[in-house]
Amino acid sequence: TASSSSPKQPKPKEKRPGSKALKAECDADGSFVFEAHEAWKDFHNSLRHFYEVGELCDVTLKVRLPLLPVDFLTGTVAKEEMIKGNLSCRDLLDEARNYHLHLSNKVVPDFEYSVRTTPRKHTAGVLFCVGGRGGSGDPFRSIECYSITKNSWFFGPEMNSRRRHVGVISVGGKVYAVGGHDGSEHLGNMEMFDPLTNKWMMMASMNTKRRGIALAALGGPIYAIGGLDDNSCFNDVERYDIESDRWSAVAPMNTPRGGVGSVALGVSHVYAVGGNDGVASLSSVERFDPHLNKWTEVTEMGQRRAGNGVSKLNGCLYVVGGFDDNSPLSSVERFDPRSNDWEYVSELTTPRGGVGVSTVMGRVFAVGGHNGNIYLNTVEAFEPRMNRWELVGSVSHCRAGAGVAVCLSHISQIRDVGLGSSNVVNCM
Template sequence: MSKLKFLITLLVLSNTILAHAESASYGVWHNAASTLEKRTEIAAAALDGKIYAVGGFSQPSLSNVLDFAVSRMVEVYDPATDTWTETTPLPEGRHHAGIAALDGYLYVIGGFTKGGLSVWRAAATLYQFNPVNQTWRELKPMPTARGALGVTVYQGHLYAIGGYDGDNNSAAVEVFDPQTNIWTSVAAMPTARDHLAVVTASDKIYAIGGRPSLNYRKNMDVVEAYDSATNQWHSRAKLPTARSGIAAGVIDGRIYVVGGESGEGTFNTHEMYLPDEDRWVVLPPMPTARHGLGAAVVNGRLHVISGGLTPGASFSQVHEVFTPTR
């Protein structure tokens, strides 16, 4: 090998090692207790230090064939004991629903349910869960029925963003006030899509990735941020890896985006967005590639739950946790 080739090889190797070291320095993954049941397309959120994994599809069996495997199941994870338990199931099965916690209650919004011989009937329902007495009640439905939407909390309100209404993608951004039980609409998202991730960070709402018309062969790298002060959306730095069927969580103002699916397979990809710098950083990948997974943050750790191991209808009990170190 010539000296020039040797130096080039050494430089490439050094850069690879440095990039890996920088990536690894941001945090580490470890396994936590598996969920009680194999599911996919769940909704997950943290409430009062515990994690709720809601609905989705269960692995088909004789016991759920009449429901087309659409799940009502609600599992609760306690990080203090590393254990899962069941609580009161949803009033009706939902998959691809939106979820958020606010003021001591859990909210499950929209999603798809079974209708006739289909499991893709878009729902507008809003369910509220009270963890004290473990009961659900139905509140005023969304103006626009849709599933595979994103839901987040901002300034005491729930924002339901995007999704698929059964015929077309929706760009709707509808806002629910729990104090008045009233929905209002604000500026529509510029890029209509489904299977996106929606989070709040640094006083903005971020809509990340997704796909058009439920088609994971046309994944998007679009990132748009909503400013409630001006009622406007703005484009931000693109997601490094175009993905849909993803999940996301926020720790110390940083957005962590994991998983996804495409026509070629599932993603173990893990990328972090720094809102103040409008910049993405590639982080250590999830140990297990998945789509249709749920994510929730408790005690500064990102819990990534269930999801499909292969594109389409696949199921898991996987529960992995990312702990940032910087």
Template structure:
């Protein structure tokens, strides 16, 4: 027989606070009055002291207010105080766009840290170009570090939108200098930074022209074209009237003529973009071109060429760099003279240049490439004689390739994706057996073993595989035996281990490029059985719907793609 038992009534304290709130509303047993701008709020000291460190210190530390029943509170508005009191008694409050800054300000004063954090999170969810500068300033003022960092990063990421807002034009000189000198601003060119500075000066030229020299010091003028510096910048009124500004422009022109000095001027990072590289745009033409998709303007532009033209190339984003691995190119207009590539090159969006890297051990095309942490895996593929079950992995830190456990089946043109720290490889073609596969293999990174999971409904190669949350999406492909090209999309649930067919693409596509950005999947180009496509479709997993964005400049299939 137990002589004692500890019990806990979870609703006890909630009920007690509910009663105290009712007493406050009826103004019963109240022993303190808070005076806010002449308005009076009756409350209970014990409740206020239990919720607010600021008020607890006021009531208990022998301050003047300790013996008083009427307490003056400054720095909080009347309506905000009523909401804060209700929160202290009930633990509930409605945050709105209109009241959240006042709530955060009052919660900071009273030391209501949980409410302060919730208000900061709410503000963070409301970030947009028109308010991010104001939210950053507000967060810095009230020492909300996480919110300030989130707002600052938002400004960097969306600089091209931010500079079009009234908040930007109204920035103080000090904040303007701090912003422009950051190397984290994401722009497509330094022109955008200079144009932003000019628009800020022109908004109030009378008081801001004197700041021009200091602004120009924070702009990477050497990255601008000579013609632009000489014909536009030097001809602007504030530069013509300022010898120091003219000196800065002249110094930039001199820097541009010295390759060694110019190489030390690092461009600012590009905004998040989709890059599509290589592929084939007709029967006899492999591409070394690359296109970049600008989300803001829904526009494609040609950027730096690869060192080698290649189709059937494997690509992935690793540490913010675009890795292009293997592939093939025709030396002459005959399949027997196809060159299968071991080479790998990497595009750095900041330097805007391609860098040759260590070669794979085995030359092959139609490789499935995926990044896991800081390691790159090159899986399967084919050469002239056979398809491969080979897996190689590359470590950028040592710049070396090594062999990993092989797949259970040979596959080229398979789809690959990383989900729940496992590599999934779906479909593909086996040259030896002359067959497309429906099977799917999973590589467990912890035990370093391959195993089969449920097969897709349709056997195919030239498909793309993408992971979103706990699902894999298999897009398009071709069934070689019947020359059927698919608009089919299948989804695999890694929890239930089942495939289901979902909304088809608008166009059949084999060997498209694919990229994922902000939860949406971009399926780019490909071959529909007749044409190499320029069109791009976007799938939203939340709505299960497809939409088009602007088409690429060049139709291409066998291309690689990644969002960076």
């Protein structure tokens, strides 16, 4: 700027963000600058300024490189000469690579999680609790959405069908609800919620009507696994192709599993955990290789359970609660595919059968369920570094058999419909 004695106006500044401005942007959401090539070009120009003044690594620390896609890390970021020429920045890039290797079930010695491997609150996605049933017996159409920043739930647009023991998953920024029971009959149909339209849309139906199914997504398609009706437990597995809106059968599981939990772990396997074979709850676990179209038994859990929740965190599989034939469970087990072993972790604060489970912000959330006496509206979250469950904001209605998933959309996209419809009964 001009001196106080000069009549001249200050010279206009360049539009390139300065050090403090760019750091503030990175603090707010450090990943956005890497998410598209055009944004990278803008950021690249600013990087050169910080490279020249010796602050490149300090700025790069603000960007959560491990959370970027592998192809972008290797194809764009790793080829940046300024990054390659700075040892500290190369260490950050190595951390990102090791993170992805770890998640793909590779053994990475001395790997540790850091703040850079955890999403920021406003980019972590929205936790959905879909359907289920309460003490009235009637399944719900309602969904509730969790605001991480406010630690509270609100009602989103209702489904077209009532659904308890429904399979729910989020893929590509949309939420899918599959099968279940509407209070009168078993369902094979599916509906999809798109945050951009804020509506549920009916999609293609499965070939087999069932409740108590589990959903998993691996490499694009959605897998609907197991389930049961009033007569049988199923080992059926169907695969849904999102592009063509079509279901097709794949290899059945070795064991029928109703009330099963499932998740895709690593880059090549879908796991089916526990469930009931029509006689008793199961401790057995098997995994599906889509390239071989084959299910293979893996190490079984320490406890038999059905109606359990399953999620993944830090490359491990977590199985939460469920029923051991008759009684709801508070126990939680963790499976590490690198060692092929199960271990018990800290128990839930209360038993939860028919619990909905998903992972957000580096924590496993357990939503609702039944504790042997009442349906629950409480929610608790597991912090792996502390090995501790703690209660967080409760859902409005007590419910078990709901589907829970994290949708990678922004909380502001989903319309709050207030208290929901009169069809939703507070089962307390």
